[in-house]
Amino acid sequence: LFAGETDFLKGVVAMDGMPPADRLEVCFAGRSNVGKSSLINALTGRKALARTSNTPGRTQEINFFTLAESHYLVDLPGYGFAEAPVAIVQKWQRLLKAYLSGRQTLRRAFVLIDSRHGVKAVDEEILSLLNKSAVTFQVVLTKTDKLKKGELEKVIAQVSTALQKHPAAFPEIVLTSSEKGLGIPTLRHIIGTLV
Ligand code: GDP
Numbered sequence: 001l002f003a004g005e006t007d008f009l010k011g012v013v014a015m016d017g018m019p020p021a022d023r024l025e026v027c028f029a030g031r032s033n034v035g036k037s038s039l040i041n042a043l044t045g046r047k048a049l050a051r052t053s054n055t056p057g058r059t060q061e062i063n064f065f066t067l068a069e070s071h072y073l074v075d076l077p078g079y080g081f082a083e084a085p086v087a088i089v090q091k092w093q094r095l096l097k098a099y100l101s102g103r104q105t106l107r108r109a110f111v112l113i114d115s116r117h118g119v120k121a122v123d124e125e126i127l128s129l130l131n132k133s134a135v136t137f138q139v140v141l142t143k144t145d146k147l148k149k150g151e152l153e154k155v156i157a158q159v160s161t162a163l164q165k166h167p168a169a170f171p172e173i174v175l176t177s178s179e180k181g182l183g184i185p186t187l188r189h190i191i192g193t194l195v
Contacts (some may be wrong), residue, residue, distance in 0.1 A: 001067055001068050001070075001071065001188070001191065001192050001195065002043060002044060002045065002067070002068075002188045002191075002192075003068075004067065004068030004069065005066075005068065005069070006044035006045075006046060006049060006065055006066065006067055006068075006073065007065060007066050008049065008063065008064075008065055009064040009065060009066050009072070010063075010064050011061035011062070011063050011064075012061055012062045012063075012064065012095075013060065013061050013062075013095070014095065015095065015098045015099070015102070018062075018064075018099070018103075019064055019072070021103055021104050021105040022105070023070060023071050023072060023105060024071050024072075024105050024107050024194070024195040025071060025072035025073065025074050025103070025105050025106055025107065025195070026071075026072075026073060026074070026106070026107055026108050026109070026110060026191055026194060026195060027073075027074035027075070027076055027099075027106060027108075027109050027110070028040060028073070028074070028075050028076060028109075028110050028112065029076040029079070029109055029110070029111050029112065029126055029130075030078060030079075030111060030112030030113070030142070031078060031079055031080035031112075031114070031120070031122060031123065032078030032079065032080055032081055033078070033114075034078070034112045034113065034114045034142055035112065035114065035142035035143050035178055036050065036075065036078060036112050036142075037050035037075075038142075038178035038179070039112065039140070039142060039176060039178050039184075039187075040065075040073070040075060041178070042176075042178040042181065042184050043073075043184060043187060043188060043191075044065070044067075044073070049065065050063070050065075050075055060077050060088060060091075060092055061077060062074060062075070062076055062077065062095065062096075062099060063075040067195075071195045072105075073191075074106075076096065076099075076109075077092055077096075079092070079122055079125075079126065080120075080122035080123075096129070097129065097133070100129060100130065100133040100135050101133045106135060107136075107194040107195055108135075108136050108137065108138055108170070108194050109130050109135050109136070109137040109138075110137070110138055110139075110140050110174075110187075111123065111126060111127065111130070111137050111138070111139050111140065112139075112140050112141075112142050113139050113140070113141055113142065113159060114141075114142055114143055115141040115142060115143050115144045115146065115147050115152060115155050115175075116143060116146055116147065116155075118155045118158045118159060118162075119139075119158065119159055119162040123162075124162070127162070127163075127166050127169070128166070130166075130168055131166045131167065131168040131169070134168060135168060136168050136169075136170055137166075137168055137169060137170065138169070138170040138172065138173075138174065138190070139159055139163065139169070139173045139174070140173075140174045140176055140183075140187065141155065141156070141159070141173060141174065141175050141176060142176055142177070142178070143177060143178075143179070144175045144176060144177045144182060144183070145177040145179050145180045145182065152175070156173060156175075159173055160173065174186060174187055174190065
């Protein structure tokens with residue numbers, strides 16, 4: 001799947017802009033700065049496919065990419081900006097809810113968690129929303145190169161505990177480092193088996 005071309009299709013700000021649900025897809029969610037753009041770039045082997053940007057509120061769109069012309073990879077806007085205006089946050093939440101509850105072709109949501117921080121309150125909100133929407137989700141720990149083995153084990157335990165209250169959670173946690181290329185083949189493989 002990832003041997004083929006990955007192309008940016010479109011950025012969507014409202015439900016009526018969504019491409020037709022005519023092929024299987026996976027989506028990626030995570031707090032801003034979690035390393036989502038870096039991970040998507042590493043997965044697809046394209047350095048600047050997903051913009052790496054730390055500017056709050058700049059990427060409030062749901063970005064659709066085509067995988068090998070036969071599937072979609074969906075990049076959800078980063079959440080958790082303390083300084084984002086309430087109106088923007090609400091608009092984003094409405095769009096996200098509409099997407100998650102209505103997308104028949106969505107096979108799994110990958111929720112990125114910064115391995116240095118573990119599951120925070122804002123992450124919990126997304127996990128609850130996914131759970132309510134009955135979307136199976138799987139946690140991907142990012143930036144694992146920044147942690148020592150013992151620290152990583154601690155955060156894995158914290159995340160596992162947090163996942164126990166969500167029936168929609170897939171129990172296996174994927175450990176990644178986009179910087180070092182760790183876990184990228186594993187994640188590609190998982191996505192390959194889903195779509
Ligand atoms: P996004 O806002 O979630 O799209 O996050 P970015 O991909 O823009 O990454 C945010 C910051 O984390 C950038 O400074 C990246 O260089 C850094 N980063 C991303 N992935 C990794 C990683 O695997 N290891 C390390 N050490 N830093 C990373």
